[in-house]
Amino acid sequence: xxxxxxxxxxxxxxxxxxxxxxxxxxxxxxxxxxxxxxxxxxxxxxxxxxxxxxxxxxxxxxxxxxxxxxxxxxxxxxxxxxxxxxxxxxxxxxxxxxxxxxxxxxxxxxxxxxxxxxxxxxxxxxxxxxxxxxxxxxxxxxxxxxxxxxxxxxxxxxxxxxxxxxxxxxxxxxxxxxxxxxxxxx
Amino acid sequence: xxxxxxxxxxxxxxxxxxxxxxxxxxxxxxxxxxxxxxxxxxxxxxxxxxxxxxxxxxxxxxxxxxxxxxxxxxxxxxxxxxxxxxxxxxxxxxxxxxxxxxxxxxxxxxxxxxxxxxxxxxxxxxxxxxxxxxxxxxxxxxxxxxxxxxxxxxxxxxxxxxxxxxxxxxxxxxxxxxxxxxxxxxxxxxxxxxxxxxxxxxxxxxxxxxxxxxxxxxxxxxxxxxxxxxxxxxxxxxxxxxxxxxxxxxxxxxxxxxxxxxxxxxxxxxxxxxxxxxxxxxxxxxxxxxxxxxxxxxxxxxxxxxxxxxxxxxxxxxxxxxxxxxxxxxxxxxxxxxxxxxxxxxxxxxxxxxxxxxxxxxxxxxxxxxxxxxxxxxxxxxxxxxxxxxxxxxxxxxxxxxxxxxxxxxxxxxxxxxxxxxxxxxxxxxxxxxxxx
Numbered sequence: 001x002x003x004x005x006x007x008x009x010x011x012x013x014x015x016x017x018x019x020x021x022x023x024x025x026x027x028x029x030x031x032x033x034x035x036x037x038x039x040x041x042x043x044x045x046x047x048x049x050x051x052x053x054x055x056x057x058x059x060x061x062x063x064x065x066x067x068x069x070x071x072x073x074x075x076x077x078x079x080x081x082x083x084x085x086x087x088x089x090x091x092x093x094x095x096x097x098x099x100x101x102x103x104x105x106x107x108x109x110x111x112x113x114x115x116x117x118x119x120x121x122x123x124x125x126x127x128x129x130x131x132x133x134x135x136x137x138x139x140x141x142x143x144x145x146x147x148x149x150x151x152x153x154x155x156x157x158x159x160x161x162x163x164x165x166x167x168x169x170x171x172x173x174x175x176x177x178x179x180x181x182x183x184x185x186x
Numbered sequence: 187x188x189x190x191x192x193x194x195x196x197x198x199x200x201x202x203x204x205x206x207x208x209x210x211x212x213x214x215x216x217x218x219x220x221x222x223x224x225x226x227x228x229x230x231x232x233x234x235x236x237x238x239x240x241x242x243x244x245x246x247x248x249x250x251x252x253x254x255x256x257x258x259x260x261x262x263x264x265x266x267x268x269x270x271x272x273x274x275x276x277x278x279x280x281x282x283x284x285x286x287x288x289x290x291x292x293x294x295x296x297x298x299x300x301x302x303x304x305x306x307x308x309x310x311x312x313x314x315x316x317x318x319x320x321x322x323x324x325x326x327x328x329x330x331x332x333x334x335x336x337x338x339x340x341x342x343x344x345x346x347x348x349x350x351x352x353x354x355x356x357x358x359x360x361x362x363x364x365x366x367x368x369x370x371x372x373x374x375x376x377x378x379x380x381x382x383x384x385x386x387x388x389x390x391x392x393x394x395x396x397x398x399x400x401x402x403x404x405x406x407x408x409x410x411x412x413x414x415x416x417x418x419x420x421x422x423x424x425x426x427x428x429x430x431x432x433x434x435x436x437x438x439x440x441x442x443x444x445x446x447x448x449x450x451x452x453x454x455x456x457x458x459x460x461x462x463x464x465x466x467x468x469x470x471x472x473x474x475x476x477x478x479x480x481x482x483x484x485x486x487x488x489x490x491x492x493x494x495x496x497x498x499x500x501x502x503x504x505x506x507x508x509x510x511x512x513x514x515x516x517x518x519x520x521x522x523x524x525x526x527x528x529x530x531x532x533x534x535x536x537x538x539x540x541x542x543x544x545x546x547x548x549x550x551x552x553x554x555x556x557x558x559x560x561x562x563x564x565x566x567x568x569x570x571x572x573x574x575x576x577x578x579x580x581x582x583x584x585x586x587x588x589x590x591x592x593x594x595x596x597x598x599x600x601x602x603x604x605x606x607x608x609x610x611x612x613x614x615x616x617x618x619x620x621x622x623x
Contacts, residue, residue, distance in 0.1 A: 022212065027204070030201070055216055107188065108189070138193055168189050169189050
């Protein structure tokens with residue numbers, strides 16, 4: 001079944017087409033959701049919400065842009081909505097508590113860390129950091145857009161991003177040392 | 187590589203396998219949400235709502251119509267204070283209720299009815315007994331009111347010695363149920379519409395040995411006669427109410443006829459139609475060639491051969507009908523031509539080939555047995571291929587002579603061609619042995 005057929009099937013609320021859409025894209029979308037979540041369970045919640053949105057709005061998909069891009073956008077938006085919804089229930093970590101650690105290392109080998117490790121680093125980030133970092137670094141939004149999306153100041157977005165980056169770098173360095181020691185001991 | 191680059195490359199299109207349960211959970215949520223949203227492809231709450239709305243409307247209408255018509259409810263009444271009892275009909279305005287109590291412990295006790303309407307107990311209006319016909323027959327299920335239980339002055343007067351006979355209410359035929367028809371031709375299908383809106387068990391007896399406990403049964407009477415249909419309903423009050431109706435099933439005519447002659451040759455023969463129909467009064471014949479007759483036993487001559495369907499429609503005095511159609515009525519007609527394979531010529535001399543079935547020529551002349559021949563040409567050849575006889579008349583055969591000389595015994599070849607009356611051509615050939623004495 002081509003994407004076009006799946007889209008048409010889903011627009012008719014055809015169960016089979018919906019299942020195929022899920023089977024084909026759930027892994028990819030969960031990859032996106034997991035970046036915005038603290039753990040897999042939360043990511044799966046976001047995934048479900050995303051799919052419900054997809055199934056009910058697929059008839060509005062114009063077909064002009066790429067389908068996968070559309071799906072990605074919905075997942076990201078759902079994650080943002082989810083973040084907003086759960087903001088008040090979250091344990092707030094004061095951003096200032098994270099002391100940025102300047103290190104000399106600025107470069108990482110692409111294959112040194114596995115995706116799972118990077119996911120874990122993201123999951124452990126405070127929600128606000130994670131949102132800004134994801135939107136800026138991975139999704140490629142501009143700080144102005146992020147500020148609008150999250151309802152924060154542009155400068156806040158910028159500073160949160162730089163702090164998030166610092167925290168991540170710190171974590172990666174620690175992880176990198178652990179890994180190197182492990183391999184050296186081998 | 188910087189942090190941003192690293193995450194972008196590694197995670198932008200990273201895939202994670204969701205738990206299996208996520209799929210099923212999602213589909214359940216999807217089904218729930220789809221149910222509460224309208225979409226034309228799937229059953230959803232709007233369809234359900236529509237169906238419920240229609241059902242409720244129908245129920246309300248039904249109830250409303252039912253309640254609106256003033257219903258006759260069978261009762262037997264005992265006015266304790268005055269020790270009068272009677273039975274009959276009360277006309278109860280729609281929407282008013284009557285609570286009835288019945289004492290079933292003793293059949294001979296008069297059952298009592300208490301009226302809820304304390305303020306004006308006499309609002310109940312009694313119809314004059316004269317307006318009600320007696321049930322046509324008395325049986326265990328029907329509780330006729332003897333006239334003595336009614337007083338001409340009114341039903342609430344002092345009376346009556348007969349009240350002990352009254353076991354319950356009854357109605358006339360129209361009251362409890364309504365047949366879709368009361369007479370007709372067999373098979374007569376009648377729908378009995380039970381007008382009583384209660385869930386009590388119903389018992390129908392159709393008078394022809396058939397029973398039903400359906401609320402609104404359909405019954406088919408397929409034998410002529412008069413049938414008394416009785417509906418009995420034990421009410422919640424213990425009163426056995428019943429009602430009856432007479433259904434008249436008219437005799438059914440039977441269309442029967444015979445075509446004479448049996449193996450008619452068309453168009454030569456005049457066809458007679460012998461009528462064996464029963465219970466008929468009016469007859470319509472269709473001969474299949476477009477012509478019709480209303481005679482009892484018509485005769486008909488067809489102008490050309492074809493496959494005719496002959497039909498007869500018989501109507502009785504009650505308008506009941508029966509029909510008989512004979513398809514391909516003349517397919518049994520015999521069109522044939524056959525030749526013998528040997529003959530013995532008359533040694534006395536040539537006969538000219540004339541023959542008849544009753545004379546010696548029948549075997550002394552070589553000729554066919556036939557029926558329904560129109561065109562005909564017979565040729566007979568010797569073994570050398572010499573044409574020694576030719577006839578264009580089926581009634582002239584070969585006498586065995588050639589140019590005045592008796593032909594030698596032996597085998598001769600014959601060939602015949604022509605057509606039958608029905609237009610069908612035939613070509614046959616064979617040999618015949620001329621036998622000498």
